[in-house]
Amino acid sequence: RKQALEMLAKVGLADRAHHYPSELSGGQQQRVAIARALAVKPKLMLFDEPTSALDPELRHEVLRVMQALAEEGMTMIVVTHEMAFARKVGTRLIFMEGGKIAVDGEPRELLANPQNPRLKEFLQHVA
Secondary structure (H helix, E strand, O other), rough: OHHHHHHHHHHHHHOOOOOOHHOOOOOHHHHHHHHHHHOOOOOEEEEEEEEEEEEEHHHHHHHHHHHHHHOOOOOOEEEEEOOHHHHHOOOOOEEEOOOOOEEOOOOOHHHHHOOOOOHHHHHHHHH
C-alpha cells in the first residue's frame, strides 16, 4: 500500500488514490498505468502512443510525467507522434518505414533538418 501511494504521488495522483477508474480522466488513467508499471522498479519502460487516445488538453499531464521520468534517468522507448516531446526529451530518434529503420539519430538535428524525404513528409503531416 505504501509503495502504491508513493508511485501515485510520483505521477501526481496521490489525491486520487481512493477513486475508481471511471472517476478519473483519460490522462489520470494513463498516469495510474505508469504508476503501476513503476511499482516493479523497471530499468526500461515502453510506451506505445501514450497520448493518442487522450483529449489534447490532458495529453500534457502524461507528457509531464514522462519528461520527469526521463530527467530522473529512466530509459524509455516511446512510439509517438509527439514530435515536440521527442525533440525536447529524446536522446535518440528512430523513424520507421515499412517495418525497417529509415532514419536513426539525434532528435533535435533530425527534426530541424530532415534529410530523408519520407521523414520530411511525415513531419509536414504531424506539424
